[in-house]
Amino acid sequence: MKVNWKLKDVLMIAIVSVLFGVVFLGATYTGGFLSGLLTPAGLTSLGYEPFYGIYFMAAAFAAYVIRKPGAGIIAEMLAAIIECLLGNYFGPIIILSGLVQGIGFEIIIALFRYKKYDLKTMCLASCVCSVVTLVYNLFISGYSQIAVPVLLLMLAVRLVSSIIFTAVITKLLADKLAKAGVLNGYAIGQNTAVDLEA
Amino acid sequence: MKLEKLNPSVKAATVLCSVIMLSFQYNITLNLTVFFSCLLLLLFFSNARIKHIIVILAPALLAAFGMFMMGLYYAKGNSITSAELTELSAVPYAVRAAMSTNLKSALQLGTRILSYAGLGILFALSTDGEEFISSLMHQCHLSPKFAYGILAAFHLMPSMVREFSQARLALRTRGMHVGPFSLKPVFAMLVNSIRWSESMAMAMESKGFAGNEPRTFYSVTKVHWYDLVFSVVCIGSILIFI
Incomplete structure (x- = not known):
């Protein structure tokens, strides 16, 4: 399972995951605003759920583009360490969350032996990732204390968000990049090149 | 202390x-x-x-x-x-x-x-x-390739923020509507950042950076x-x- 990572791959994943952070920073602000609005109704955590898929984008992009075992996990860990450097108030806890998110996403990809990368697989991986992270939240954030219907509502919103951001948008962006020829040096670019010849 | x-x-x-x-x-x-x-x-x-x-x-x-x-x-x-x-x-x-x-x-x-x-x-x-x-490198055996990769991306962040607002502005000057979730500027930025990562990797390697070989450190x-x-x-x- 030991994969040889090139410096180019590491830099690409690190920079792209920072990029997703920068680009969708506005979304987290919207999430904060939405949570503020929902606080009087006691549904604060629900405000962040519509944007939850954004957190998995680094893993999805890396797994989809590099197509090597561990790509998703490593991408999430890199993103988490960078977020930690930026001074998030949860500090090193973010690294643990990143690990869980990365593993959550890679479960399905690994089950298909890193060979299937169609939209269905990406959606399935995003859904499993949502469930895994909510189970993690049950323990770490104490969500196990919350009533089940509310948790189900949160899970539903998180599932939709992860399908939109993690599966559909990430795949769309990566496919467009591959078509433009920017990703020729990566597994995904080589696959499309083969397709064109056939 | x-x-x-x-x-x-x-x-x-x-x-x-x-x-x-x-x-x-x-x-x-x-x-x-x-x-x-x-x-x-x-x-x-x-x-x-x-x-x-x-x-x-x-x-x-x-x-x-x-x-x-x-x-x-x-x-x-x-x-x-x-x-x-x-x-x-x-x-x-x-x-x-x-x-x-x-x-x-x-x-x-x-x-x-x-x-x-x-x-x-x-x-x-x-x-x-x-x-x-x-410390992650010396105590947790993080490979220098990843460590310096993280630092490079981290220090690129201010330029990325600037480039991103420029990409949005460029689209707006062409009369295109750019919403908070528009994918056009994101796409432009992705192209940029993948090019950056390639040239940065080339620059680091041409300066003698090799991820796998033993190296010396300024501070341990x-x-x-x-x-x-x-x-x-x-x-x-x-x-x-x-």
Whole structure:
């Protein structure tokens, strides 16, 4: 399972995951605003759920583009360490969350032996990732204390968000990049090149 | 003795161990004790400025309050049932009863966020980023390829923010509408950043950077006896409390 990572791959994943952070920073602000609005109704955590898929984008992009075992996990860990450097108030806890998110996403990809990368697989991986992270939240954030219907509502919103951001948008962006020829040096670019010849 | 002097990896591991221990506890006093101890440690044993502590703590306080409200309304088992609501005379009592039983869960959830945030900022405000990465390399055997990759991406961030707003502006000058979720500027930025990563990798390698070969370091972080004392004292005092 030991994969040889090139410096180019590491830099690409690190920079792209920072990029997703920068680009969708506005979304987290919207999430904060939405949570503020929902606080009087006691549904604060629900405000962040519509944007939850954004957190998995680094893993999805890396797994989809590099197509090597561990790509998703490593991408999430890199993103988490960078977020930690930026001074998030949860500090090193973010690294643990990143690990869980990365593993959550890679479960399905690994089950298909890193060979299937169609939209269905990406959606399935995003859904499993949502469930895994909510189970993690049950323990770490104490969500196990919350009533089940509310948790189900949160899970539903998180599932939709992860399908939109993690599966559909990430795949769309990566496919467009591959078509433009920017990703020729990566597994995904080589696959499309083969397709064109056939 | 300042918190800044501690080894970042040991500090991070201590914080993580504490968080995992706290995640199995529903002890309000313990959570608050952890939170205030972290604040006191930061105030008296670090160079963190009070203003900085307040700025980083404000969103954490909001999140904790949010969790508190959520627990108050929707804690498991004690939520107000529709049956209780239909009995009109019982309403005020039922609401009050639910609130009072939920208050404990609400406090448990809210203070838990506080204790995490306390531990988190204890690390965040007393740790230098580059020292943390260097320590991950020397203590946690992170490969230099990843360590310098992270640092490169981290230092690219300001340029990325600038480029992103330029990409949006460029689209707007061409009369295209750019919403907060438009993918066009994101796409342009992705193309840019992949090119950057390639040229940066080339630049680093042409300067002699090789990820796998042994190299020398300007500064090597070490684990000292006081790092272990800090770790043992922190984890030990939580264990005693449990």
